[in-house]
Amino acid sequence: AQSVTQPDIHITVSEGASLELRCNYSYGATPYLFWYVQSPGQGLQLLLKYFSGDTLVQGIKGFEAEFKRSQSSFNLRKPSVHWSDAAEYFCAVGAGAGNMLTFGGGTRLMVKP
């Protein structure tokens, strides 16, 4: 069975600073990988996804992520964080029959002014 680990439960960055959120997955074959964002009191919204091809994928709101097979990682990055990016971020892996995603525990991002 697949699994996802997000090592950082909380991260605080200053507005304008760069951001990297870590995600490691475990799966025997090529995974489908996702990053979702959850604003307070809201459902989850897809930021970006990786299915195949170019290992650097671009998403919405200026986010990007890089798939590194050798490290089993799919880290999320943003060059300059805005206060509105404060939210919880979830990495997920999809595999097997159906659209059954396995989510990581989430990373809560706080942005200092």
Add this chain to the structure above:
Amino acid sequence: IAGITQAPTSQILAAGRRMTLRCTQDMRHNAMYWYRQDLGLGLRLIHYSNTAGTTGKGEVPDGYSVSRANTDDFPLTLASAVPSQTSVYFCASSRDGSIGELFFGEGSRLTVL
């Protein structure tokens, strides 16, 4: 605005009571899902349905049941609620059962006392 509607938004329930969380989508998506979100555990799949008339068990199905009588509705029932079912429940949908983007409702916060 098209999307997923969940009800109730929040509910406090006595242990042993029966509770149904409602989920309706107007995107004509074939697949629907129920997740529960618990601190530090991310989202865990309870049940899913790839198409009307079919359902399947996810990672944590015990104590929950679902039905999918039509495309739009996917209610989740707790037959006899227990305190460990205190959680935030998210309904989601996707265009079909293959790996792809999930669209989430805004969640139902359930407290079982």
